[in-house]
Amino acid sequence: MCTTCGCGQGETRIEGARGQEHVHDHVHADGTVHSHSHDHADPHGHGHDHGHHEHAHAYEHLHADGTMHSHDHADDHDRGHGHGHHDHRYDDLHYGRGPAGAHAPGMSQARMVQVEQDILGKNDALAADNRKRFAEHGIFAVNLVSSPGSGKTTLLVRTIEALKGRHDIVVIEGDQETSYDADRIRATGAKALQINTGKGCHLDADMVGKAVERLAPPAGSVLMIENVGNLVCPAGFDLGEAHKVVVLSVTEGEDKPLKYPDMFRRSSLMLLNKVDLLPYVEFDVAKCVEYARRVNPDIRVIEVSATKGQGMSEWFGWIEYGARTAAVARGESLDALKARLAELESQVAALKSMLP
């Protein structure tokens, strides 16, 4: 969609999905059906209006230590300029209509309409639907997030092999392209579905909901959702999972929790993977854990090596505890429903006995 940054929506493909609006099915030589929607609303031209980039106060500023920050500026900077965000002179230049930055009804025929809606409200509502479905079926859903190459898929393969026979594990794989990861999971005998996000950089609740419908994970199963390898974008999109688990490998930097705080803040567990390589790389485990706890004081950490097996039993224990909790919660809600039904039945019987 956007030729500069390469991002965009509406190009999602869920393996074998059909029946969506504006859907185009392609049958590949190997029999895989890809269906994706095209963005008809935006057929032409990629000439962006760059007016907004000539912003009065630049967001980039250089720190004393040489670090360049390009995000929203700090408080004191803002106050130093002594003007609010309403004072955007370029509005007149570029759009030539309305009083510049007018933010009051009555100055023109324009009306202000209160909206007050969360931008991610729709995704959050769909995530709540997924969460309800998981609860009703006692499914323990985990959203695995990491940067590319941290070893998520290998970790999953080893996990499925180890827990086979004890738990049904069903997998949703998110990648921009290819079904390589789902193929690797299917080779273990587990059920897996690939979602290709096309130009998208993360899975969202709608994609997962559709994938769950197709996969139909059995009651009491474990659903592993391997998100797109990206430590930024998947952080904000709730999928309805019980927990986010962030995988960080020791071949990356120990400062990643500070560089990508959103992801570490939202994760319940950090798996520090590839610890068998610690003798060969410069990675300070204690520092990494300290950084992770700075952004998330409650985060649990397990050091693992998916290939050598170190620490994996603790990770399996974490999954089994979650799966059991989900199953018990479902059992309790079933028991509560049964009790309520019995109570209603006795009330009906009492009422019937009062009839002449």
Added chain:
Amino acid sequence: MHEMALAESVIQIVEETARKSAAAAVRAVWLEIGRLSHVEPEALRFAFDVVKRNGPAHSARLEIVATDGAAWCMKCSQSVALARRGEACPRCGSYQLQVTAGDEMRVKEIEID
């Protein structure tokens, strides 16, 4: 670059509101974006300029009101200002902080004709 997905959510909310209000056109869209939210405002502006085309908001201005971050410090037992996630309490240096404000991402209001 999840800002494109966020911009699409914004435009959906805006177009829906415009339709319900029988608006001829949308002049401006006001967002409230917390300084601790996972949004890069300039990226969001860029994405909004792409997704607004061919709809009632095609010439709409995007106004972003940034809200300050705040957190509850467990050690100080009081609310403190927080400029960035991962930073320490400005009073005591502790990282035992619970963010209480500044992660908002909302469409506040729209100006329509």
